[in-house]
Amino acid sequence: MFDVILLATANQGKYGEFKDILTGRLTRELLFAPRVAPLEVEESGATYASNAVLKAKAWAAASGLPALSDDSGLEVGALGWRPGLFSARAALGTDFDRNAQLLSQMEGHTNRRAFFVADVALATPDWTLVCEGVCGGRITGNTSGKGGFGYDPLFVPDGFDLSFAELPTEVKNKISHRAKAVQNLLEILDSWKIL
Numbered sequence: 001m002f003d004v005i006l007l008a009t010a011n012q013g014k015y016g017e018f019k020d021i022l023t024g025r026l027t028r029e030l031l032f033a034p035r036v037a038p039l040e041v042e043e044s045g046a047t048y049a050s051n052a053v054l055k056a057k058a059w060a061a062a063s064g065l066p067a068l069s070d071d072s073g074l075e076v077g078a079l080g081w082r083p084g085l086f087s088a089r090a091a092l093g094t095d096f097d098r099n100a101q102l103l104s105q106m107e108g109h110t111n112r113r114a115f116f117v118a119d120v121a122l123a124t125p126d127w128t129l130v131c132e133g134v135c136g137g138r139i140t141g142n143t144s145g146k147g148g149f150g151y152d153p154l155f156v157p158d159g160f161d162l163s164f165a166e167l168p169t170e171v172k173n174k175i176s177h178r179a180k181a182v183q184n185l186l187e188i189l190d191s192w193k194i195l
Helices: 012-022 048-063 084-089 095-106 169-175 177-191
Strands: 002-007 027-032 067-076 113-123 128-139 155-157
Touching (some): 012 169, 012 177, 048 067, 067 177, 128 177
Parallel strands (some): 002 067
Antiparallel strands (some): 067 113, 113 128
């Protein structure tokens, strides 16, 4: 287990999720990158994995600490698996604006199948490890719930009748795309005898 890991994101919602998922399993303390040092990393990669690696390596180099990052997106079948890599930049403005745009794009579509995908990267001075997690579900016809962030109010995971924004945090943090990616990461680190 690592004493400290820096979470390379400026997204407070992601920090909260990762803190719940990781603390006591991978690290004793998870630091929120913007509190450590100002750093902007352009997400210029063509995949979730490449963007996650760019951020993790840059923050690890800047801080001297192991750094964890993710890149994630919502892939919607009826929209040709968009917004995907550009989920956070699909519409200017707030989460409300992005959700409103997605609902508008989904009008008239009966295929509501969607996947949340997350690639997490852990970078140290000696190595970088990337793992992916996928959570299948469907897009609802309207937003519901007050929890989570991003597209959570529109996404109902397989096997549930509640959106990510309605599910208890402890449930979401066991079944989400990020939780699955982290579980894959932990299994590999355990096999390497790092944990």
